[in-house]
Amino acid sequence: xxxxxxxxxxQLQKRLEKLKSxxxxxxxxxxALKEKEKTKKQMVLRLSPxxxxxxxxxxxxxxxxxxxxxxxxxxECVRTRKKGK
Numbered sequence: 391x392x393x394x395x396x397x398x399x400x401q402l403q404k405r406l407e408k409l410k411s412x413x414x415x416x417x418x419x420x421x422a423l424k425e426k427e428k429t430k431k432q433m434v435l436r437l438s439p440x441x442x443x444x445x446x447x448x449x450x451x452x453x454x455x456x457x458x459x460x461x462x463x464x465x466e467c468v469r470t471r472k473k474g475k
Contacts, residue, residue: 435460 437445442456449459 445459445463446456448455451464452459454462
């Protein structure tokens with residue numbers, strides 16, 4: 391019985407170490423993302439109220455900000471264009 395407990399404790403310790411490792415990796419990726427975000431360029435974009443409303447509604451459906459939605463849409467267009475070449 392004591393062996394079973396020791397074995398389970400070892401397994402739990404290994405899982406804990408793995409979780410800590412995963413958490414460290416997530417933190418590294420988040421930090422890299424934040425650094426990347428700092429390098430973004432700003433631009434002024436003028437849209438009609440109708441287009442703005444459509445993008446705002448779409449962003450809400452996708453749980454994104456309007457800026458995030460515009461960036462996503464532009465990224466998708468660039469990816470599609472690159473595939474076509």
